[in-house]
Each structure stands twice: as C-alpha cells, then as structure tokens.
Amino acid sequence: MRERFAGILSRCNADYVEIRFEQNQTTQISYRGGKLEEVGRTYSSGGNVRALVKGGWGFVCSNSVDKLSSYVDLAIKQAKLTSGEEFALPTTEPVVDMVEAPVNNDAASMPLVKKKELFDEYNDIMLTSPQIQDSRISYRDVKRKVIFANSNGNYVEQNKPDLTLRLTAIARGNGEIQQAGLSLGSVGDFSVIENLHDQVREIAKRAAALLYAPEVKGGEYAVILDPVLAGVFAHEAFGHLSEADFVYQNEPLKQVMVLGKRFGSKNLNIVDDATIPGLRGSYKYDDEGMPASKTYLIHEGVLVGRLHSRETALRMGEKPTGNARAINYLFPPIVRMTNTFIESGGASFEEMLGEIKEGVYVRDWYGGMTSLEMFTFSAGEAYTIRNGKLAGLLRPVVLTGNVFVTLSNIDAIGNDLDMNQGGGCGKGGQFPLPVSNGSPHIRIRHCVIGGR
C-alpha cells in the first residue's frame, strides 16, 4: 500500500494531495417492541483523494480503489476549478507511523451469541418493570482501519475501534408515554457495557415515575447541571464555537471570539484533549495526519485557543491542533471536537444546591443542538429545587440560551469531573463522530427552561 500511494503521490501536479484508505466492519444489533428486531453486519472498504490547488479543494471518494490514479486526476481537476488565490500549506517533517492500539475485550471479535445474551438480560429487566410498555436497545461496534498518506511524505496506519450502546425504557399509562435512557460507549471494549443490570433497573423505574411527574413552568431558573449534561453544554454551546472553520472567515465573529477575551469567571476552564488514552474522541493522528493535542479553549475564564485544521490554523496565524476529522472515507476531514470537558472546580454538589431557593436540577443527556450563539439541549431527568433541597421529579426539560450570556452566568463549578462516553457528534452531514465530553456539576443562574 505504502509504495503504491507514494508512487501516485510523487507524480501529482498540485499544491498538496492526500489519500485516505479505510476498511470498516460494523455489527449492529437493535431491540424494539420487546424483541431483537435487527441484527446486521456491514463490511465496507474504500478510499478518497483530496487535492489542494491555489486555495481550492477537490475531493473524490469511491469504493473501487483500483482506479486510484484517475481519482487523483479528477480531484486535481476539481481543485483547479475551485482555486482562486495563492495559498499553500506549509510542508512539515514527514511522519511515518504504524499505530498499534490493542483493544481490551475486543467487541468486534466477540461472538454474536454473547452479545445477544447480555442484551436479552437487559431487555428482560426493562420489560418486567411496572408500567414499561416497550424498550429499545441500540448497539453498534465498529472495527476500523485507516491508512493515510500525503504528498508531504506522511504515511500513517491507525486502528480506530468504537462501540456504542443506548438503552431506552418506555412507559405508558396515565394517558401519557414517557421514556428514560442510558448511553454508553468505549473504544471497542465490551466490558464497559457489561454488569449494568442495576442501572437498567433504575431507568425503567424512572420512565414509569415520569408518567406522574409534573411539568416545569417555562421561564428563567437557577439550574444545576450534572456532569453528563454539563459536558453536553461544554460541547454544544461552547465547543462548536471554538471550531475555527466557523470563525476564520467571519470577521464580526472573529472580533467576538478574539483570544484573550473574558467569557466566564476565573474558575472556568474548558479543554479539548484528544491525547487522553482510552476515550472515544482520542487518536494519535487526525485525518490530515497531524498529531493530536490538548487544547485549552477557556483558561481561567479567558478565551485562549480554538480547534484547527491545517488550513484554518494557517489562515488565522495560530498553531495547528490536529482536529480535522472525517467519519469515514466518504467525507473530507473538517474541524471537529475530540474529548471536550470543563475542568473540576472547588464546589461540592451540596454547597451549590444549598444556595438555591427555587430552581431546577437537570441530569442526563437526551440531545442537543446549536446555532453558534444559540443552543438548546435536553435533559433526560429534572428535579425541582426548593429552599436548597431536591423536591421531586419533573418531566424532562429543554434548556436554551445564548452561549455568551450563559457562560458568564456559571457561578459555581463542582469538584467531581466525570467523562461521558455515550453519543456522537454531527456536523456538516457527518454523523455520528465518536467524541466524549464531561464536566463536574455546574450551576448556571438565569437559564431559560421551556415548558408548557
């Protein structure tokens, strides 16, 4: 492979060319309506070529890689059509690396029967719980090998295993349907999703309890977010704004996101770090062959960095961070997050709670979306806070706000950082990208909660 790629790349007439080739094997299992509904296996191989000519990019992907040379020509032709300015990526020291990443309890090589036994157990627990009408289990493991080569002389082979599990219990009664769920993930390690029986029992109980829970009245509240939801907040509300491809051509936004500007209190630190071993967002090299890094986005309340591809870093005169990622060979790499989290502060959960007269405690992730300055994210669980104490379960709520205002309204940061490995990130039609996010408990003043 290496000689073939090197041969093709050496003949290219473009400012920069890269080739990415992949082999993916996926096993997908889903349960619905109390039964195993779908089990499927997918094998997919293919590759792509990306070329840069005078600031314009061409990208060609296919699963018949035997015509690779002609794809290189097409990518260059497309890049020329798109080109228009003098722009070239700096050459870097060539990196050649075969990354060996052994997987513990490799899910991809685990027999189907073992997976089915485990999910049958979880499913039984949910369906035998009172008022549970239905359950959902959605499981996926991916074995992925990526080979990358570019005209700079880089050649990297990496394995990127991934695993996700989502369990949902659906309760019906009292004229209502409610659900509660659990999302988990790992870098292919099956043991992470074993022995969850107690947690599964809890979600079934909670779904049933939600049938009788009151709804919150829409409006502004003091809110405490648990580590899972606060992690989603860090990702959705702030993380996406830190992606340089949103910023680098938008002059007014550049002024807003100028490095050195204060966004929060002195104890607020937000980090994106692809170098932490064993997390779903981690890797050694990104999909442009750049080494992964740890990047402070906010340090002591001040904006200090952002996430870059090679192009955005150069155009903004900042350091590349190795954050260009693609979900598979059908897509070009774009600026993405990896493992994004708020660092621990000093407050305990009890202290935060004790200072709230009337508020809402929100837990767990259900979904989240952002349009740069505006975000919405939904909690799976919510509780009334009255006079410094938790006072009863509420229907799930949706939180919304303006990120700049909300960041400055964070007035307490807990001491209990926890990383959430469930879920995946979507951007530019590329979903789901393995990421993780995390936080300690945080408290936000004046947060808008939607209700009826």
Place this chain on the structure above:
Amino acid sequence: MDDLLRILDFVQKRAEQAEVFKVSSQTVLVHFEANRLKQTQSRESTSVALRISKKGKVGFAVGSGLNDVDTLVAMAVETAPFGPSANFEFPSLNDYPDVAVFDTEVPKITMEQMAELGSQLITKVKEHTPELLCDVEVTKGVSSVHLVNSRGGEARWDRSFFAINLEGVLTKGTDMLFVGDSEGSCRFLTAVDILATRLIKQLELAKRKAAVSTKQLPIIFTPRGVASALLPPLVFAFSGKAALEGTSWLKDKLGERVFDTRLTIWDDATLPYCLGSCPCDGEAVPSQRIPLVTKGEVTNFLYDLQTAALAGKKSTGSGRRLGDRPPVPNTSSVVIDEGKERFEDMVKDMKEGLIVERLIGAEQGNLLNGDFSGNVLLGYEVANGNIVGRVKDTMVSGNVYQVLKEIIGVGNEARWVDGVFLVPHLYCPLLSVATKT
C-alpha cells in the same frame, strides 16, 4: 458483485428466502464557504444488501467495496440465528407503476454550471445584504437501484436529483442572524430567483428586532416551521411499527377524529420528480398515495412487509432503507392539503403572537408523546396585525396533538420544504412561549 442473480442463486442454496438489493450512486457537490467557492466533491459508491430467511429467521448483511460474494453471504448467514422471525414473504411482482424520477438533463450538468448557479444565488442575496456570509451547496446525483428476490420479484430503476441549499449568517457583535432555505427534486433546477426571493424576504423581516414576553401566544408556523416543529412527532406516530408496538400516540386512534377537520395529510411516493418518490419501496412493493389523515380523522399507518405481517395488514409500500440498515416503515413525501387562508390575512388577524420559520432542537422533546420544544432560530413577532421584527432567545413548546386538534387556519399556498414535505402555513392557537426577561 454485479450479477445479482448469481448472488441470489448462490445464497438460495443456503437459505429458504433471499433478497439482494444493490444501489450504485454518483454524486457531485459544489460547496461555497463564506461566499467563496471552496471545494468540489465527487462521490461514487456501490453497496449490496443481502437479506435472507433461514430457519424462519432474518439475516442481514451489507457490503460496499467488497468483491467476494462468499463473505457477504457468510455475514448474512452468521446473523440469521439471532435475527427476528421472518413473518413475511417477498413479493413476486415485477411490474410497477410508472413514477418519473429521472431527468436526463441532470447527468449532463457540469461542475462549472453548478458553480455558476451557486455564485448567481450568492450575488442576488448579497445585493440585499452585502455583509451576509453564505454557505451554499449545489448537489447533483444519479443512482441505479436493482432488487431481486427468491420469489421472482424484480425491480429496477434509475433516479436523479438536484438540489441547492443556502445557509446565511449575519453577525453583528454577538448577535447572529441565521437565514436559510433550499430547493431540491429529481429535476435540474435553474430557478435560483425563487430561492433568492425567499431568502431576501427572511432578511427583510428580520431587519428589526422585537421581543415577546413569557406567556401563551398564538403562532403561525410557516411551511418550514411546520416541517421543523410539527412534522417530526407526526412522522414517528404514523409508522405502523410504532403503532404495532404501542409507542405511537395514535396507535388505537384509527378512524377517530384526532386533528382539526381542515387537516388532510398524505404520504405520497408517486408524485413525479419528487425526492421521496420511487416506483416501489426498498423491498419491491409498489408505491402508493396513502391518506394518513382525512379531514382530521386518522386513516392509515405506514407498513413494510415485516410489520404488516405482524400486524395482520398489507404493506403500504413504505419499506424504506436508510444507509446500511434493513427496510423499516417510513414516509416518502408528506403532503398537507392546502386550506383557504391567505398568510397575509392570518397575520392581520393576529393581535399578539409569533410567526415561526424555524425551531431548532424541537425533535428533542418527548416525540412519542407528541411534545416539541425548541429555540426559535428564525421567527417574528406580530402585534396588531403587523410583523414587528425578529425575536431571539425565545423558546416555543407544545404538544402536536393539542396544537393540531383545533387550529385557526390552514394556508392556501403549500410549498416544498427540503424536497420531501409539501406543506402550507398553519395558524395555531395558544402555545407556550418562554423568553429571557
């Protein structure tokens, strides 16, 4: 793996029933970023999905870029013992309604023409608002679908598509305005003017800022508002699978009047040149026009073969394949019949209220229950019959079954949203609106 009949022949020795579905597609995308031509992409892919029934159980496997039949068959056979019971038989048809989904113009369009259309659109919109940053995608594609099964069923069709999508952002300090719209169908489209006019209208209405307070307010959902807020829970509820499982809120409401009598909703896979159309579904059952709601009454759910067999119904030709997944019942084009009200009259009628053009995050509410709750990405305040300006930091929540039970008016002009929803304006009574005080 070009010869589907050979695969079928091979697998029939190892399973009782089999179906081979192959799709090959070629797509070209021209992408403008911040008003500038940035990237041109070509994508070609071929995948073969194999579904078998062995000892009464369904096995499923997909291969792309996989050149050997043995591996594909082995994967499907491996999954079968764990798969769901096969309660259905594949159809033995090979004659289908004539649904036009291929425009011979589309393959001829060059990347240069696509780039030209994109810059025309950007130029027009920027004439109105020079500081607007536009991301534009012009996409064209052709695909060939071929399906065979062990009962002699066979379907084969080519389709084309062409779409233009613009997302614009106007940033002033920390205030950002998002506008956007798209057009797409199986046909080549040169009318960038219509798209430009719609975007300019959005920019014009959003020029002034306005605010509403936290209270119950009537809302006019524009067609895009209907698609982003009201349709996601409905699309879910009309799935025959959700009805069978009991998770659809409508599961025992067949024949009941649940919605306003002015509401009639169709699922129509036979409309010519629409993105949701095809001669048959992903398991070779002919396409139909299916009434989901007739004058407020629930009239049908959507079924694929497996769900229909379990529910004792007939497939409605709604078995749709999403990516590398086996078919499930899903919508094709969702059409809400036009009513009588002019949009202008709805606005005039409104003393205090909101127009919602786009909600974000609406589908994150409890979809099963019909709840939606989202932030108004683009919406306007109405006071005393006039559009005052754009609202921000505003959240709208409601329950689709309560909202659509009695509505104030149905618009007289339906339009396509994202090429798959053909919907009019809907003028709805009190919904909960929460804002920053």
